[in-house]
Every structure is written in structure tokens, then in C-alpha cells.
Amino acid sequence: MSLPLTGHHVAVLLGGPSSEREVSLVSGAACADALERLGAKVSRVDAGADIAQVLTGLKPDVCFNALHGPWGEDGCVQGVLETLGIPYTHCGVLASALAMDKAKSKAVLAAAGVAVPGGGLYNRFEAAKAHVMPPPYVVKPNAEGSSVGVFLVFEGANGPPQEIVAPDWTYGEEVMIEPYVRGLELAVGVMDGKAITVTEIVPKTGFYDYESKYGEGGSEHIVPARMPPHALEKAKKLSEMAHAALGCRGVTRSDLRYDDINDIMVLLEVNTQPGMTPTSLVPEQAAAQGVSFDQLVLWITEDAYARGGAGRIASSGEASGQSAPER
Structure with missing residues (x-):
């Protein structure tokens, strides 16, 4: 065969x-x-x-x-x-462009009823002069992924990160600044419009930065996340809502934060092309569901x-067909 x-x-x-x-x-x-x-x-x-x-x-x-x-x-x-x-x-052209632009995607998600952090866009030079909001807060490029160029400003910090005005900064003239939400770092893969499961990410450095994401042993992934059932379902629901609101298709991954003390959950962003590396979250979630x-x-x-209009690829495997594999 x-x-x-x-x-x-x-x-x-x-x-x-x-x-x-x-x-x-x-x-x-x-x-x-x-x-x-x-x-x-x-x-x-x-x-x-x-x-x-x-x-x-x-x-x-x-x-x-x-x-x-x-x-x-x-x-x-x-x-x-x-x-x-x-x-x-x-994803297609519009969903890809929307999801990559953090400010525009947050506006769309908020309008669709998805809980997102506050904050907004600031010129990087203005943002480097003084705190634009009380710490702790997060500074990140408006249109990058993989936590590239992201800084966490802790309580008691003397000032904003000066890296955003360094000569080698190449991530645009505006930065997104959001209040920091304490608690659990979560990821939810969405496949064919349905959430796969929820991963709890425990970075070894205390912050889920580039090295934590892709370095060997940079973070621990717990599947499913150690959360109450209602919180697990909320993470899935918010991720499905975000996938639909941005007009996504195929497989996406939503990143969320959950303040387990105050039972507050926000969706940070939607990744339209999740990583497919050995340490990537969506393949790991799929494997946990037998895919x-x-x-x-x-x-x-x-x-x-x-x-694409060419019809389904003839398949003799378990994953054949236009619907997603059982999860």
C-alpha cells in the first residue's frame, strides 16, 4: 500500500x-x-x-x-x-498580518470578548525615558515572535530597559508595553478550530524567553497544566475564540497567563505558525493526545x-481526511 x-x-x-x-x-x-x-x-x-x-x-x-x-x-x-x-x-494573508501585529490583534480579540492585557503602543525613545506605567510590566516589539526583544521590568526597577534604544535595535520604532500578569505561563494549541490541550510552561530562568523556548532543558512542559478544571476549560475556550476572531485556519497556538491566586486569565497572543522543533509545544500536545x-x-x-481546491490527498494513514485527528 x-x-x-x-x-x-x-x-x-x-x-x-x-x-x-x-x-x-x-x-x-x-x-x-x-x-x-x-x-x-x-x-x-x-x-x-x-x-x-x-x-x-x-x-x-x-x-x-x-x-x-x-x-x-x-x-x-x-x-x-x-x-x-x-x-x-x-493561516491566510489577513489572519497572519493581524496576529503578527500585537496592537491590532489585541483590539480585534478584545472586541470579540477575549480577555487581553491592558497597555498599549509607545515610541521606543519615549518609553526608554521613564516608566510609562508602574512596574512590573512587560516591554516587547509589536511585530516579533519567539520572545525576541522582550523585557520584564520588575518592581523597584530604576528605569525602563535601555536596550530598546540601543543602536542595534532592529524591531521597529514602537514597542508594546503591558502590565505583567503574575502566575502560570500557558500555551494552547488549536487544531481545526478546536483546542488540543493546555500546557503549563515552567521556565528554568524564571522568564519564558528565547533560550527557555528553544534551548535544551530551558523549560519544563507539564501536559495537561496543573489547574482547576474550570481554568483548563477557560484557557481552551479563550484560545478557540481567538483563533476564530482572527480568522485563523489549520493549527495555531495561543499563549496565555493565569493568575491562579486571583483567578484571572488573559490571552497574550496567537501564533499562526507554531514551532515544529523537538521542544515545540504543539507537537508535544498532539503526541499527548495520541497524534x-x-x-x-x-x-x-x-x-x-x-x-487549495485540489481535493484531499489520498491517504491510507490514520490522519487522512479533512477533519483533525481525534484528540
Whole structure:
């Protein structure tokens, strides 16, 4: 019996020019390996300015977008793929652009009834002069991922982080500043509009920064999170609401904070292209529900192919079909 993707050509977009290039290379390699195990012809494409020309020459049946960060995750590459008429994984142009812009996505989410932190956008030079709100608070770029350029300002801090006005700052002229919500760091994967489960993240450094996310042993993931049943359900519900409000499709991951003392939960942001590295949260959540990494990659690919109007990929595997695997 043939493998699920036998006879199909998948271009895996990886790398790219963003600050999250290294993570994307690892995600893309893992997904490309899985696609090959599933029988696909795979072209690994390190996405650059010539992406349209490269894909026009390759003529893939579908693109698996494993890019992270600006350009690959903010609607730009999605627009190129729409123009070329190539089916692609994850969210479309508008949802990608909205989710990457923290200020705009927060406005949409709040209007949809999703609890989000307060705060707002500030010019980075103004924000560096004096505290714009009483500490503790969080400073982050408005359009980056993977906790790149994020600073936690603790109570008693003499002033704002001066890194945001350093000459090597490349994350835009405006920064998002939000009140810090104490408590548990949570992540919820959403697949086909339904929450998978809730992960509690315990960073070894006390802050879930880039190293905690991607470094070996940088954080402990507890699945499911150690929370009361009502809080687990609320995390799932908020994540499903956010996925729908932004017009997302395929697989997303929402990041949340839960103040377990005061029973307050807020949704921080929605990641439209969750990491697919060995330490990534969505593959780990899927595995906890009995969905293997290869099954997850197959479902994401099938979902994109079906939406592209080419019909469902003929599959003999458990993850075949247009609905998500049982979770």
C-alpha cells in the first residue's frame, strides 16, 4: 500500500531573513523529514527574495510554510503564494498580518470578548525615558515572535530597559508595553478550530524567553497544566475564540497567563505558525493526545491541499481526511 503523500510534491519553506531564522531551519528540517517519511517528494526552500521565481520553477503541489517571524509569518509570503496560486499551510494573508501585529490583534480579540492585557503602543525613545506605567510590566516589539526583544521590568526597577534604544535595535520604532500578569505561563494549541490541550510552561530562568523556548532543558512542559478544571476549560475556550476572531485556519497556538491566586486569565497572543522543533509545544500536545508528529504534519499538509481546491490527498494513514485527528 502506498504512503499517504506518494506522488505529491511539497515545497517546505524554511530559514528566511527574520530574527527567528535558526528556529525556522530546525522546524523546517523536522517537517521535511516527516513529509519524506510519508512518501512525498520534498523540496527544501530557504526562502529569500527570489521565492516567487524559485517556486515557479519547482511547481509544487503545496507549500508547507515553516517560516517564523516577519515576512514569513506576517502575510507577506502568504500574499506571494496567493498570487502564484499555490496551496499553503497555516493561516491566510489577513489572519497572519493581524496576529503578527500585537496592537491590532489585541483590539480585534478584545472586541470579540477575549480577555487581553491592558497597555498599549509607545515610541521606543519615549518609553526608554521613564516608566510609562508602574512596574512590573512587560516591554516587547509589536511585530516579533519567539520572545525576541522582550523585557520584564520588575518592581523597584530604576528605569525602563535601555536596550530598546540601543543602536542595534532592529524591531521597529514602537514597542508594546503591558502590565505583567503574575502566575502560570500557558500555551494552547488549536487544531481545526478546536483546542488540543493546555500546557503549563515552567521556565528554568524564571522568564519564558528565547533560550527557555528553544534551548535544551530551558523549560519544563507539564501536559495537561496543573489547574482547576474550570481554568483548563477557560484557557481552551479563550484560545478557540481567538483563533476564530482572527480568522485563523489549520493549527495555531495561543499563549496565555493565569493568575491562579486571583483567578484571572488573559490571552497574550496567537501564533499562526507554531514551532515544529523537538521542544515545540504543539507537537508535544498532539503526541499527548495520541497524534504522532508525522500524523500532525500530514494533517496540516492535507488541510492546506484541500483548501487549495485540489481535493484531499489520498491517504491510507490514520490522519487522512479533512477533519483533525481525534484528540
